[in-house]
Amino acid sequence: MTLQMAAGMVPLLVRARMAAGVAHGVPWGISLDGLLASEIRENTKAAARAAGTDYEPYSLDAVPEDLDLPLARCTGDGGDRWHWAATFAYPEDEVLGPNVQYWSARPDQHALDQMSAELPALVSERQGRYRSRVMPLPLTVCRHLVWRAVGDPAAITELLTPIVSIGKKRSAGHGHVLTWTVDEEPAADRWEFAHLYPDGALGRTAPHSCLADTAPAAATGGEARMGLRPPYMHPACRAQVLLPAT
Numbered sequence: 001m002t003l004q005m006a007a008g009m010v011p012l013l014v015r016a017r018m019a020a021g022v023a024h025g026v027p028w029g030i031s032l033d034g035l036l037a038s039e040i041r042e043n044t045k046a047a048a049r050a051a052g053t054d055y056e057p058y059s060l061d062a063v064p065e066d067l068d069l070p071l072a073r074c075t076g077d078g079g080d081r082w083h084w085a086a087t088f089a090y091p092e093d094e095v096l097g098p099n100v101q102y103w104s105a106r107p108d109q110h111a112l113d114q115m116s117a118e119l120p121a122l123v124s125e126r127q128g129r130y131r132s133r134v135m136p137l138p139l140t141v142c143r144h145l146v147w148r149a150v151g152d153p154a155a156i157t158e159l160l161t162p163i164v165s166i167g168k169k170r171s172a173g174h175g176h177v178l179t180w181t182v183d184e185e186p187a188a189d190r191w192e193f194a195h196l197y198p199d200g201a202l203g204r205t206a207p208h209s210c211l212a213d214t215a216p217a218a219a220t221g222g223e224a225r226m227g228l229r230p231p232y233m234h235p236a237c238r239a240q241v242l243l244p245a246t
């Protein structure tokens with residue numbers, strides 16, 4: 001397990017100043033490598049649209065290619081099980097919760113009527129696929145979200161600056177980012193900034209070998225099959241990993 005760094009890469013603290021906080025569906029924060037990868041992918045798609053050329057669509061059947069992120073790489077346990085040197089987000093100045101909002105949705109009977117030639121007299125709102133829903137939305141209410149990373153500060157700043165919102169339910173106003181700052185921390189321990197939250201707990205998904213030499217052992221969220229690098233939800237990116245502490 002070693003860190004592979006390009007020239008100009010240093011330990012970094014990436015900070016998003018939030019309007020109100022962020023909504024998310026998993027117990028841990030948003031990954032910095034995931035954010036950077038999706039921004040690169042969006043830029044690639046926009047360039048392809050502008051040029052009138054095709055781009056490789058996201059597909060569950062194809063193994064996604066690894067984008068070249070401006071982050072160092074941890075070799076993990078060698079072979080294909082390497083990961084980017086960045087943690088998931090952790091909140092600063094958090095308003096302790098639980099903070100849960102609920103959103104509701106009901107089918108538009110008029111729209112169903114227009115789409116279907118044989119609509120039953122009553123589309124039940126109480127059962128079946130078209131029932132009404134009331135869904136909880138867990139929120140992290142905080143002033144800042146912070147990520148530790150080892151990477152190229154200028155390239156990371158350039159990718160993050162256009163991102164105005166993160167997390168779930170962005171169109172409903174959640175996860176609004178006011179400003180991004182990327183601060184260099186040249187004296188910081190590179191391995192720590194690639195793996196751990198400030199309290200010393202595991203801050204990202206990582207293979208066992210990453211924590212094999214740590215003493216005392218870092219707290220983790222247990223073990224499971226999950227993504228090791230983006231796109232985290234793609235079946236081909238999943239591996240048996242240690243989960244971040246929560």
Ligand SMILES: [Zn+2]
Nearest residue numbers: 074076206210
């Ligand atoms: Zn590692």
